[in-house]
Amino acid sequence: MTETKLNPRIFMMQGNSACAEGAIAAGCRFFAGYPITPSTEIAEVLAKRLPQIGGNFIQMEDEIASMGAVIGASLAGVKSMTATSGPGFSLKQENLGFAAMAEIPVVVVDVQRGGPSTGLPTHVSQSDVMQARWGTHGDHGIIAFCPSTVRETYDLTIKAFNCAERYRTPVLIMTDEIIGHLSEKVELPDPATLDIIDRWRPNVPPEEYRPYQMTDSDIPPMANFGEGYRYHVTGLAHDETGFPTNDPVKVEQQLLRINRKIERYRDLIVEVEEFETKDMDTLVIAYGATARSAKKAVTQAREAGLKAGLLKLKTLWPFPDKEIEALYKPVKKIVVPELNLGQIAHEIEWATRRAKPVIKVNRISGEPITPAEILTAIAE
Amino acid sequence: MDYLNYLRREKMPHIWCDGCGHGIVLKSILRVIDKLGWDKNDIALVSGIGCSSRTPGYVDFNTLHTTHGRALAFATGLKIANPKLHVIVVSGDGDATAIGGNHFIHAARRNIDITMIIFNNNIYGMTGGQVSPTTPTGKRAATTPYGNPDAPFDISRLAAAAGATYVARSTVFHYARLDKYIEQALTRKGFTVVEALSPCPTSYGRMNKEGTGADMLLYQKENTVTLEKAAGMVPENLQGKLVVGVFVDKEQPDYLAHYQDVVTKARAAAK
Numbered sequence: 001m002t003e004t005k006l007n008p009r010i011f012m013m014q015g016n017s018a019c020a021e022g023a024i025a026a027g028c029r030f031f032a033g034y035p036i037t038p039s040t041e042i043a044e045v046l047a048k049r050l051p052q053i054g055g056n057f058i059q060m061e062d063e064i065a066s067m068g069a070v071i072g073a074s075l076a077g078v079k080s081m082t083a084t085s086g087p088g089f090s091l092k093q094e095n096l097g098f099a100a101m102a103e104i105p106v107v108v109v110d111v112q113r114g115g116p117s118t119g120l121p122t123h124v125s126q127s128d129v130m131q132a133r134w135g136t137h138g139d140h141g142i143i144a145f146c147p148s149t150v151r152e153t154y155d156l157t158i159k160a161f162n163c164a165e166r167y168r169t170p171v172l173i174m175t176d177e178i179i180g181h182l183s184e185k186v187e188l189p190d191p192a193t194l195d196i197i198d199r200w201r202p203n204v205p206p207e208e209y210r211p212y213q214m215t216d217s218d219i220p221p222m223a224n225f226g227e228g229y230r231y232h233v234t235g236l237a238h239d240e241t242g243f244p245t246n247d248p249v250k251v252e253q254q255l256l257r258i259n260r261k262i263e264r265y266r267d268l269i270v271e272v273e274e275f276e277t278k279d280m281d282t283l284v285i286a287y288g289a290t291a292r293s294a295k296k297a298v299t300q301a302r303e304a305g306l307k308a309g310l311l312k313l314k315t316l317w318p319f320p321d322k323e324i325e326a327l328y329k330p331v332k333k334i335v336v337p338e339l340n341l342g343q344i345a346h347e348i349e350w351a352t353r354r355a356k357p358v359i360k361v362n363r364i365s366g367e368p369i370t371p372a373e374i375l376t377a378i379a380e
Numbered sequence: 381m382d383y384l385n386y387l388r389r390e391k392m393p394h395i396w397c398d399g400c401g402h403g404i405v406l407k408s409i410l411r412v413i414d415k416l417g418w419d420k421n422d423i424a425l426v427s428g429i430g431c432s433s434r435t436p437g438y439v440d441f442n443t444l445h446t447t448h449g450r451a452l453a454f455a456t457g458l459k460i461a462n463p464k465l466h467v468i469v470v471s472g473d474g475d476a477t478a479i480g481g482n483h484f485i486h487a488a489r490r491n492i493d494i495t496m497i498i499f500n501n502n503i504y505g506m507t508g509g510q511v512s513p514t515t516p517t518g519k520r521a522a523t524t525p526y527g528n529p530d531a532p533f534d535i536s537r538l539a540a541a542a543g544a545t546y547v548a549r550s551t552v553f554h555y556a557r558l559d560k561y562i563e564q565a566l567t568r569k570g571f572t573v574v575e576a577l578s579p580c581p582t583s584y585g586r587m588n589k590e591g592t593g594a595d596m597l598l599y600q601k602e603n604t605v606t607l608e609k610a611a612g613m614v615p616e617n618l619q620g621k622l623v624v625g626v627f628v629d630k631e632q633p634d635y636l637a638h639y640q641d642v643v644t645k646a647r648a649a650a651k
Contacts, residue, residue, distance in 0.1 A: 030461055051646035056460045056639065061486035064451035068446065070456025075444065076465065080457065096598075098447050121472075226462045227443040228421050232437055234445035243391065243437060 010187045015040035015179040016083075018186065019109055020049065022157030023081050025191050028107070029055035029196070030080040032069035034062055034088060037121040038177040039111035040147050042083040046208045046284055047316035048162040063088035067095035070106045075233065077224030079161055083109035085177075086119060089128055089135070090326045096170055097136030098235045103212070103220070103258065105164035105199060109156070111180040112288075112339075123366025124160040125175040126288055126341035129230045132172050139255065141262025144271055144317040145171040148291040154351070156271075156314060160323045162197040163269060167261055168219055172281060178289035202229060210240040212254055218261040220364030227373045256326055262318055268359055271314040272323045283356075284377050285324065285348055287313040291336050297374035307336075316344070321351040326350050335377045381414040383407065391438050395431070399585075399593015401552035401578030402432055402499050408555055408576075409468070409497065410439070412563045417519045424465045426455040428480060430472040430506045432499035432578075449480030452487045455494050463636055466566070469496040473514040477533050481513070488542035491570045493634040496537055497562065498573065501580035510582030520587040535575045540628045547571030547627040551577045553600035557624065564626070571633040577622055 013021070020042050023031070031050060033043040044060070050057040054129075060066040060120075063084055070080035084092060087217050091108045112128050114120025132144045143163050147153040152177060160171040202209050202221040211231045213220040223229030235253040237242040245251060248275075262269070276298050277283070284296035291312040301308035312329055313320055328334060334356050336345040342360045349358050358376050363369050387410075396402045411425065419542055423441040427433035429448035436443035442465070446454045449470045459467040476484050476498045487494060503521055504510040511521035511528050514535060518527045536549045546568045548561035565572035579585060579596030585607060590596055600622060607625030 015524065030457065032457060047645070048649075051643045052650040058456070058460065060453065060456070063452060065456070065486070068450040068453025069457035071446075072454035073446070073461035074457075075454075076458050076461035078461040080461075095448055095450060095453075107449060120437075209594055224462075225424050225444070225458060226465050226560050230440055230442050232443045232445070234437070235447055272496070277569065365505075 007187065009077040009104070009190065010185065013150055013186050014041065014181055014183045015150050015175060016111065016148065016181065017045050018154040019083070019157050019173065019175065020045035021188065022154040023161065024049060025080045025194055026158040026161035027196055028161060028186055029053070029082050029315045030070065030073035030078045031082065032058045032060050032066040032073070032080070033082050034060055034066050034084070036085045038113055038180050039083045039085045039109060041180070042109060063091035064095060064190045067092040067108070071095060071099050071104045072160060074104050074106050075225050076191045077227070079105070080167070081107040081109065083111065085111045085113045086115045086128060086353065087117070091132065097138060098262045099170040099258070100136065100140040100142065100258065100356050101138070102233050103168040104170070105168055106170045107160045107173065108342055109175065110169060112174060112176040114364065119367040123179070124289055124368055125339050125364065125366070126130065126176055126290065127172055127343065127364065129316055129340065130343045132174050139259060140336045141169070142172065142317050143169060144174050146174045146287045146314060147179055148312060150182060150236070150290050151174070151186045152314065154186065154188060155234050157246070158194060158196070165199045166197050166219070167220055167265060168199065169262065174288070206230065211242040212238060212240045214240060214253065214257065218264060219255050228233065235292040259264060259279060263290055268336045269315055270323065272320050273314060275310040275312065277309035277311065277327060280307050281330070281332045282306065282308040282335060283309060284310045284335045284378065285313065285327055286310065286337050286338070287316060287344065290339060293369050294337055294374050295369045296371035297378060300371060301378045302374050306378055319347055319351065324334070324348060324351050328356055331356060333357045335361060335374060336357045337374050337377070339363055339369065381411060383410055384412045386413065386420070386439055388438055395434055397582040399579065399581040399596070400431070401501065401576070401593070402553055404552040405497065405499050405576045405578055406435055406438070407556070408558045408562055411559055412566060412578055415563065416566065418565055420421050420499055422464060422466055422472070424455070424458055424467045425470060426451045426458065426467065426574070427470045428475040430475045431501070432470050433475060434498045435470045448558055449478070450483065451475070452480065452483040452494070453495065455482055456487065456492050459492060459494055460636065462512040463493070468566070469494055469548055471496060471498050473498065473500040473502060473535065474512040477538065479514045485538070485542040488539050488544040488571050488573070490635045491543060491632060492547055493571070493636060495565045495572045495574070497565070497580045500535060501578045501584060503580050504582040505580050505583050509587060519524045521584070522587070536573070536627045539573040544573050544628060545632055545634070546629050547625065548573035549575040549577065549624050551600040551604055551622055551624060552579070553597045554604060554624065561626070564629065568629070570632060
């Protein structure tokens with residue numbers, strides 16, 4: 001990151017650095033990671049920065065250990081993050097499920113690259129977006145953000161921490177190789193102006209504390225280890241006290257709550273951005289790096305007299321179905337460009353009940369989708 | 381001492397079978413903690429998956445029951461985030477050295493200030509008696525019905541080779557020795573390991589015709605050899621013997637001591 005002389009808040013910065021700086025601004029003071037392209041810069045920046053500001057960086061022995069370590073650190077009260085890419089994201093899934101089940105706030109960044117398997121380590125992809133939703137075993141809600149600019153990477157990283165803390169849940173940042181390595185001029189906000197949320201803490205005596213209490217908000221207060229609330233945390237199905245149970249009523253009560261607590265706050269979590277959506281007859285829905293090409297294509301379409309508009313998804317999960325619902329009815333067709341074989345297009349078909357033709361523009365070669373290709377689909 | 385001060389009574393009865401040695405290890409841990417006078421609020425007991433890993437559920441500390449093999453990873457984050465916590469990991473032979481083997485050697489290499497107590501019963505008990513990394517060659521398990529073709533790990537020597545600050549092994553029969561080793565492990569700074577040999581009559585004992593829990597404890601009594609004595613014995617005479625003792629006891633800076641140097645340099649660089 002390069003600071004400019006004129007304004008100390010303006011930087012030339014790449015997406016991965018913005019992610020690291022956003023994490024610091026959000027209060028992250030523990031990072032555990034393992035080197036993997038194209039996410040490694042996030043670890044490198046934090047290895048340099050965290051020990052300067054009272055935080056800890058640790059390179060663990062693998063991705064699984066990194067995920068475990070951030071959960072442990074968060075349980076001790078320190079906001080924590082790990083970052084990875086495709087193969088590492090697969091390895092993190094089991095402990096990610098643990099964080100969802102035990103309701104431990106953590107942030108996990110996946111800088112998406114081509115898959116399956118080792119795939120294309122240095123090339124862009126958006127093919128982990130369904131893994132983000134369904135990658136772990138079992139049913140649980142998940143929150144996933146998807147930036148398409150460097151500044152959005154910074155902002156959404158802060159939002160990811162805020163959501164993790166507020167909803168006691170793991171939160172994913174599904175960025176990609178292009179956004180991670182893209183350098184842009186950004187003006188970062190004054191940290192003093194940021195809205196930073198910390199977890200809801202118990203205010204009852206330790207003997208009355210129930211770590212998985214059924215509350216009106218569906219979010220139980222969280223005590224940190226070492227502060228006098230001695231309680232049990234397990235990945236086993238548990239009751240309000242945190243201890244394992246096979247009681248079907250208690251099991252279902254807790255599992256329904258951890259699903260419901262994400263869905264009921266979806267209006268606060270979901271962020272989208274509209275561009276040229278008034279009077280449109282073609283709706284383009286895109287996210288991440290592809291949203292940049294889509295915006296260009298819509299601009300070119302308008303210049304050519306075509307009535308196209310863009311809905312950019314900044315939140316992928318919970319899915320922005322209501323925002324799509326509010327837009328799609330007047331249009332003739334929906335164009336969905338994405339760097340996979342139609343993972344989000346499928347979700348859009350579902351959200352729109354296939355009422356409109358959904359034209360998929362897909363690429364899995366490691367190359368981005370160009371504005372011209374999206375424009376062709378708009379014009380068809 | 382009153383063990384009930386440390387137990388979550390309402391969680392009894394525990395899941396361990398008659399004759400299992402794990403309760404002896406638990407009592408030993410509690411005796412030592414009582415002797416040390418540690419505040420229960422300052423203790424975090426962390427485990428993975430398996431019979432031994434159910435221990436945290438029964439004791440009144442900060443308790444964390446994680447995923448299979450990963451207790452040390454969680455414990456590492458916990459310790460770094462709150463160095464005031466006494467972080468103790470309890471694990472089994474499979475949890476620690478099969479699925480968790482990588483974390484085990486790296487925790488030792490890193491010398492993070494955590495004590496790991498491994499309940500070694502030479503078998504996967506929770507899932508019904510499958511072969512483990514410490515099942516001796518030729519012994520039977522549910523997945524080695526014709527005898528184990530694999531060679532076993534020597535957990536203590538593995539920990540020693542990987543760099544742990546303190547490593548000791550005892551049988552559960554010699555519980556006073558076990559107490560001594562656990563106390564030494566808990567009071568040393570760095571990664572410390574106690575391997576407790578704990579009989580599993582239900583699975584290992586039954587499949588290998590080693591009798592009841594009492595029979596297996598008597599076997600421990602009659603076949604235990606100290607490291608010092610073993611050093612003077614020829615390998616043939618050590619067949620079937622249980623070698624106990626302190627394998628490593630040294631002083632070396634722990635991970636967080638080294639990290640303090642990182643902090644000092646980072647702060648200087650930031651100025």
